[in-house]
Amino acid sequence: METRRYEARRRPRRCPACGSPRVAEVLYGYPFWSRRLERDLDAGRVVLGGCAMPEDPERWQCQACGARIHAVRAGG
Numbered sequence: 001m002e003t004r005r006y007e008a009r010r011r012p013r014r015c016p017a018c019g020s021p022r023v024a025e026v027l028y029g030y031p032f033w034s035r036r037l038e039r040d041l042d043a044g045r046v047v048l049g050g051c052a053m054p055e056d057p058e059r060w061q062c063q064a065c066g067a068r069i070h071a072v073r074a075g076g
């Protein structure tokens with residue numbers, strides 16, 4: 001299976017791979033648990049990336065196809 005690397009400066013409105021609008025933000029570490037976080041998780045707006053931040057972390061993940069999108073900094 002082909003693995004493509006997707007990058008964006010800000011959260012894409014649609015997945016660059018499949019076009020789905022269900023692009024969730026990946027949170028690392030242990031986020032403060034709240035009603036709002038629970039709602040965001042339920043709605044698929046946020047996914048938990050685990051407690052350790054990877055070297056090249058994904059910033060967003062498509063909930064439909066699983067494509068991962070890395071954040072790029074301007075000028076980099």
Ligand SMILES: [Zn+2]
Pocket residue numbers: 015016017018019020062063064065066067
């Ligand atoms: Zn997708």
